[in-house]
């Protein structure tokens with residue numbers, strides 16, 4: 001079975017390929033796989049090169065130094081600098097077309113940067129002075145397109161990157177890795193009999209068996225159902241930990257990035273907007289765009305006067321927003337307290353007087369839409385299940401001014 005677009009499963013006897021449109025044009029991924037052959041390298045191979053043998057991985061630092069990539073008029077990467085520390089897992093997050101895949105491709109050597117430098121363990125692999133061929137970089141790739149070879153058995157697929165080893169050694173290593181991902185019983189079968197998740201495991205095994213120093217993964221878990229995705233994420237992290245591979249993983253899913261990344265790099269329009277740990281990005285987003293990624297927020301617009309905005313929860317400083325311009329007040333849905341209004345109708349009770357306009361059960365939370373005094377638009381509130389308010393309930397809202405965020409407005413669509 002393979003997972004088709006739309007999530008349905010079907011059995012297919014045909015070639016095993018899931019190609020996103022941008023990849024179709026550029027068979028270099030498949031070329032890259034073929035190029036991992038035992039022929040002598042044109043440049044000295046880097047430590048931990050996948051062509052050498054399956055052995056201990058040298059933890060490598062992957063550095064991008066002011067990397068720009070142009071496709072004609074289109075600027076896919078715009079002077080991007082980033083260091084991925086040895087053994088670290090960095091998730092790349094950002095809207096479609098912001099340059100995530102391009103960043104992986106220049107790191108792998110499938111594309112040449114237009115300017116800037118890429119270094120692996122402080123050795124330049126792409127730059128004005130030098131270009132190390134993809135097969136000599138010690139880089140493992142796992143793309144959305146599994147690119148399993150339909151004419152090779154499953155164990156042969158996994159052993160593909162181990163051609164420098166004697167055949168029997170390569171088979172032994174591949175079988176070991178297959179057992180690691182729980183698929184050794186399929187070793188001598190062909191990929192078309194596997195489910196989408198199993199193919200993904202084979203692709204993971206093939207990418208990781210040469211113990212690359214750097215692992216680049218483009219949306220490796222997309223298209224898997226929730227349970228399988230969780231399992232695959234765990235297994236992948238375990239394997240990456242074991243091999244100490246320095247890893248970049250592209251994802252569209254902020255929750256996935258928070259779960260699997262040591263750090264998250266948020267990209268927009270070819271640039272890095274913010275890099276940091278999940279909690280840093282959540283609590284201290286550098287821009288409205290980043291705040292939107294990590295929590296559901298209410299956005300209310302005010303005009304800045306005297307460096308401040310005047311809101312129902314008080315006058316708040318609007319740092320970084322031009323005087324006279326609009327500023328967006330962000331209130332996390334989870335950050336709003338909701339309590340019953342006093343039964344005696346006392347208007348002096350603390351909090352903003354409000355009425356519940358709708359209440360929706362969301363499984364692990366209830367989402368209220370509340371009309372509150374001083375706000376022109378309804379405020380959304382996420383409260384724990386079990387909170388007792390029904391449509392029409394009189395309530396009080398508590399919004400901590402210390403927890404709100406204020407940014408210049410941002411029109412960009414989130415991921």
Ligand code: ATP
Nearest residue numbers: 022071074075076095096097098099100101102103
């Ligand atoms: P997605 O999340 O949709 O996969 P992405 O963030 O990975 O997107 P890229 O695939 O890196 O984005 O593309 C970045 C930009 O570069 C896009 O505008 C894309 O159209 C353009 N681009 C990528 N590859 C090529 C190419 N081979 N030729 C021309 N333009 C390209």
